[in-house]
């Protein structure tokens with residue numbers, strides 16, 4: 001058989017070697033402690049699961065759902081945006097439920113990118129922005145996220161010829177992997193830049209509810225003009241610990257959402273209806289759960305950041321997201337440092353270079369592991385550091 005050339009565009013997986021080592025150690029019965037996975041350890045709240053179970057028992061939810069999603073779900077999403085951000089959305093055309101936001105992020109590239117087209121993609125970033133660009137036949141143009149710029153891209157240094165040729169602009173705040181946040185004034189600059197160059201903006205925002213010290217992240221949709229040029233991806237995954245249930249949404253520009261809907265309606269048949277009903281329950285539900293959960297992450301964040309600085313990584317506590325982005329000690333690449341921690345401390349972290357070349361020199365720690373595991377991980381790191389000196 002002959003596979004498509006499209007698949008050859010996907011770069012080789014960088015962490016083959018590290019993952020092989022982890023599998024080998026685990027096969028030998030060693031306890032590898034992982035800070036590498038960005039997936040909440042806390043279960044989905046009971047009231048959401050109870051609703052899901054009841055919905056699963058109703059035969060009307062056993063049939064094909066509509067790709068456009070239940071009208072009640074679209075309404076719950078619109079109301080949630082209204083309540084949380086003061087953003088008004090037209091339920092009939094400015095809301096599109098997704099099978100997890102990753103699904104929409106992957107598919108939207110196929111609505112905009114033809115062979116040779118450019119998408120502006122942050123470096124480092126969630127890999128799906130660049131991979132979907134490549135699969136659609138396009139070229140990512142990487143915008144470096146530098147620490148001295150607060151991990152925000154600098155639109156003024158993008159060459160005019162690139163901006164002219166680009167069709168999509170990807171942004172993600174609160175940011176994975178850096179934990180950086182963006183204020184409305186930055187989003188306004190992005191809107192102006194997009195208008196000037198006739199670009200469509202995709203803002204990926206699954207972490208707006210994971211925030212600390214009383215900070216409330218903004219939505220891209222809050223700035224004037226956002227709806228004219230862009231959409232925002234959001235998700236129930238990180239807010240309600242629903243990564244396994246696969247449900248998210250895109251909101252904003254009606255033309256972009258219609259394009260995504262037209263593509264999707266030929267590829268998928270929507271989100272299982274019982275899960276949509278559980279999502280309605282989640283979105284309409286109380287917010288005290290989020291506050292309680294953020295207090296847990298915040299406590300973990302503070303312990304971890306303190307320990308990392310003690311062992312020679314430079315890390316600042318993130319205001320949002322559940323990631324700590326640490327600069328590795330001098331003399332190591334990010335892969336060398338991750339390998340050292342794995343070999344000597346049985347601790348797995350994600351090398352920053354996996355998110356783009358500008359991520360070199362950093363490693364990402366996730367806070368989504370139970371407290372006693374996190375404490376154990378910190379103990380291992382401190383022990384490693386003592387023996388390494």
Ligand SMILES: *Cc1c(COP(=O)(O)O)cnc(C)c1O
Pocket residue numbers: 038099100101102103126172176204206234235236237238243246247248
């Ligand atoms: C987790 C994550 C997603 C994917 O979320 P799903 O809704 O579960 O598909 C998208 N973007 C970023 C940056 C993420 O970290």
